[in-house]
Amino acid sequence: MHVPNIPPLIYFAIPFFVITVIIEGLIIAKHSPKSYNIKDSLTSISTGLIGNVFIGLASKAIVLFLFTYVWEHFRIATIPFAWWSWLLIFFLDDFAYYWFHRISHKSRIFWASHVVHHSSQEYNLSTALRQTWTGGFYSWIFWIWLGFIGFHPLMILTQMSISLIYQYWIHTELINKMPKWFEFIFNTPSHHRVHHGSNPLYLDRNHAGILIIWDRIFGTFQPELAEEKVIYGLTTNIKTYNLLRIAFQEWGTLFTDAFKAKTSFVNKLKYLIKPPGWKHDGSGILSEDMLEEWKKKHD
Numbered sequence: 168m169h170v171p172n173i174p175p176l177i178y179f180a181i182p183f184f185v186i187t188v189i190i191e192g193l194i195i196a197k198h199s200p201k202s203y204n205i206k207d208s209l210t211s212i213s214t215g216l217i218g219n220v221f222i223g224l225a226s227k228a229i230v231l232f233l234f235t236y237v238w239e240h241f242r243i244a245t246i247p248f249a250w251w252s253w254l255l256i257f258f259l260d261d262f263a264y265y266w267f268h269r270i271s272h273k274s275r276i277f278w279a280s281h282v283v284h285h286s287s288q289e290y291n292l293s294t295a296l297r298q299t300w301t302g303g304f305y306s307w308i309f310w311i312w313l314g315f316i317g318f319h320p321l322m323i324l325t326q327m328s329i330s331l332i333y334q335y336w337i338h339t340e341l342i343n344k345m346p347k348w349f350e351f352i353f354n355t356p357s358h359h360r361v362h363h364g365s366n367p368l369y370l371d372r373n374h375a376g377i378l379i380i381w382d383r384i385f386g387t388f389q390p391e392l393a394e395e396k397v398i399y400g401l402t403t404n405i406k407t408y409n410l411l412r413i414a415f416q417e418w419g420t421l422f423t424d425a426f427k428a429k430t431s432f433v434n435k436l437k438y439l440i441k442p443p444g445w446k447h448d449g450s451g452i453l454s455e456d457m458l459e460e461w462k463k464k465h466d
């Protein structure tokens with residue numbers, strides 16, 4: 168099988184990220200000098216650099232090994248590098264991403280790493296770079312099946328990078344809405360602003376990577392409403408620029424909650440699996456409870 172020489176795309180994208188973050192920052196600062204939080208952006212950039220370049224190197228090596236192992240020993244077919252297989256993996260990767268991302272919001276062991284991406288109260292291109300340090304070590308479980316059905320590891324990893332790069336430009340307030348047909352099919356700045364909202368109406372909506380159609384199909388789509396301005400960040404914000412706290416705080420509270428709870432071992436395990444906010448005694452407040460409360464007030 169012919170394996171093409173595909174470079175690690177994400178490293179080539181870094182200069183483009185840096186230049187566009189600066190240009191966006193200058194445009195925002197020109198309109199109102201106080202409205203751009205440079206410290207927050209530097210925090211996001213540092214998080215991304217450490218998470219994707221240094222730690223990412225280790226996690227990617229593990230993932231490459233696992234995908235290769237599965238592909239070499241367990242694949243049920245051999246899918247070549249061809250136009251149709253790229254088209255196929257575009258949809259399959261995006262489908263995998265949707266479920267990975269949806270579960271990252273609904274199960275605390277995944278939320279503990281994904282929360283990093285939502286920890287900024289700002290929303291600009293630099294926010295896109297605020298990436299987890301820990302997720303790369305276990306989020307591969309949502310993609311490993313692509314190796315089983317016969318996609319080459321390089322093809323899977325390349326498509327994952329393309330998806331990550333696509334999701335960069337949607338982290339901006341400078342673009343209001345794209346043309347209607349585009350908003351219908353693709354993930355856009357408007358759709359993703361909703362995803363970063365802490366407003367009850369916007370919680371756990373729009374998990375798409377490239378195609379917003381998955382949210383439309385599986386019932387998690389929420390359009391951005393003019394009357395409901397997005398409040399970015401978490402329902403309880405961590406308010407820190409400390410990289411270690413941003414990367415690990417939720418892991419700390421997760422294990423504290425599980426160990427300290429005076430309850431059965433099974434219930435302790437449930438703290439790992441259940442959604443953020445869940446408590447074994449039923450006193451926890453989940454995102455759907457917040458929405459319910461919000462709806463009562465708005466009737």
Ligand SMILES: [Zn+2]
Nearest residue numbers: 268272281362
């Ligand atoms: Zn998310």
Ligand SMILES: [Zn+2]
Nearest residue numbers: 284295338359
């Ligand atoms: Zn985002």
